[in-house]
């Protein structure tokens with residue numbers, strides 16, 4: 001890695017260091033493909049999950065629309081990450097497309113029935129469906145193969161945001177029945193700012209950014225070789241350690257959940273009990289503002305998250321919780337604890353030690369008056 | 371002490387927080403998000419709470435070494451400040467939204483939450499001084515008379531003052547800018563914000579016209595009772611105002627005419643010569659006391675607008691408020707403005723002006 005950083009060759013150049021760089025990229029592509037159950041030619045490197053999601057959604061929508069102007073609907077789940085939700089809303093506002101949101105159940109899961117309902121009586125106008133593999137807030141995992149079985153009936157293209165998945169689930173692209181799938185470096189222990197869109201060979205995608213056409217003419221821009229190599233390495237490590245870590249971390253998580261519920265019997269454990277990422281514990285603490293709890297825990301060295309921060313860093317009630325049927329107040333009273341490969345028993349103990357006084361303070365500070 | 375510094379993204383609050391940290395306090399920073407749909411940039415000195423402001427606040431907190439959070443108070447701000455502003459105007463009064471924000475947001479919602487979360491005090495970049503005297507914490511004017519903001523803090527109760535820190539009260543703005551520069555705070559040259567933060571283009575009348583249903587009505591000469599023109603809606607007028615009347619010289623005597631009274635119920639704007647605006651008795655309601663109440667007949671000074679003069683007066687505390695008798699006449703006092711009472715540099719309290727009159 002240090003060597004790569006010291007000798008930055010442009011993988012598109014034809015001279016020796018360019019060729020070396022190119023080799024590293026292609027080896028990385030093969031690794032990424034192998035770990036994710038895809039073919040090397042299907043891997044398009046991007047500058048992160050957000051870019052891959054944007055290409056996956058807009059690129060598929062536009063290319064479908066080009067082939068058939070009647071296809072003017074995009075259908076995405078109500079609990080998608082903003083990297084899908086915002087481009088979907090942007091398409092909706094553009095007049096070119098209409099957006100239909102797929103409802104989720106109380107666990108934040110998309111069922112085949114809910115997908116059918118969103119597709120409606122006449123799905124022939126649907127250009128693309130996007131449903132995430134695993135939710136980044138409540139950790140709920142969707143059965144993507146069951147959903148693509150529905151869209152296949154109508155020949156509708158499917159994209160899935162799998163950013164949260166590879167660290168905890170064995171993802172096999174070729175089994176999902178999707179056209180395109182997003183992954184991101186920093187959610188598998190790799191660097192920020194690098195990701196990939198896996199695009200099935202028979203899927204056309206209209207590029208968003210035009211230029212040198214470095215990545216299959218779908219994505220332009222000189223590749224960041226060290227970041228790509230690191231992404232591949234991270235996926236390799238994940239592949240080796242996953243089954244062991246899933247067992248270890250889910251046991252820690254289950255312990256965390258039962259200890260939190262002992263301290264706060266009124267807390268709700270959100271998300272699906274079983275179809276869930278091994279590292280996610282998500283709670284509603286009634287009468288406490290999630291922001292207050294986060295601040296108090298942060299002061300004690302315990303890092304956790306509330307929903308997802310919007311562009312201004314203004315904490316908003318989580319759209320995921322709202323879609324799951326929570327009230328606006330409950331949606332602001334949530335806290336997410338995520339564990340990782342490096343989490344230990346001591347981390348869980350530190351949280352459990354800090355929590356009683358934090359909750360007491362948080363309750364005293366209460367909810368905003370309005 | 372464990373203190374919570376409110377960082378707006380401007381120079382003053384950043385230097386205030388830095389000084390609190392230098393003084394040995396354990397500083398945590400919050401940026402108050404007051405607008406639900408923040409704009410990305412501030413244009414000139416107007417508007418507030420943009421994404422840029424939030425970033426600037428984050429950078430300042432980082433330089434001070436304070437953990438930084440954003441608190442969403444947009445719902446409270448909408449209800450307690452913006453809606454109050456509209457409602458006051460629609461009843462023909464002239465409110466001061468900054469004062470309302472200090473009263474119900476900064477030193478109520480934020481301070482209460484801070485106390486509950488275990489903080490001892492809130493730090494802001496206001497120019498005012500908290501002096502701990504024998505009667506507890508007192509609020510005093512800042513030493514820089516051009517920047518003094520004790521007027522908009524006049525709504526603070528003694529309890530709130532005792533949990534507030536204003537580290538800039540003993541400095542001039544020039545000193546604060548120089549200090550920001552020396553500390554490497556990037557916003558050192560950012561323009562001061564003024565005007566009303568939620569009306570970014572500065573056009574208050576236009577903004578109000580979009581919020582309040584207005585109808586054209588008569589402009590009446592207060593001396594003759596004659597109709598001398600029409601207006602687009604009485605709510606947009608404030609006693610003492612001359613601009614926007616568009617009457618030319620209605621009486622032909624070459625004397626300027628001012629708004630001397632606004633009657634929203636009848637949708638009438640009364641105009642008259644400036645002498646009609648001269649009043650010397652102010653009645654005000656909903657008093658908030660910053661310390662012990664004044665004794666009846668006590669000599670005080672009173673200020674009725676943010677950058678107004680301090681005027682000698684006496685005060686009587688009545689059942690529903692205060693009656694303030696000025697030593698000299700004062701021109702153009704509108705209902706809704708706050709009368710802040712001082713004893714020397716100390717704030718005694720404030721009350722909302724309900725009526726003013728002239729007694730000879």
Ligand SMILES: Cc1ncc(COP(=O)(O)O)c(C=O)c1O
Nearest residue numbers: 048049050081083136161163184
């Ligand atoms: C589900 C999901 N999708 C997309 C993204 C965006 O990925 P990136 O941060 O690489 O742009 C994230 C990032 O946190 C995510 O959790």
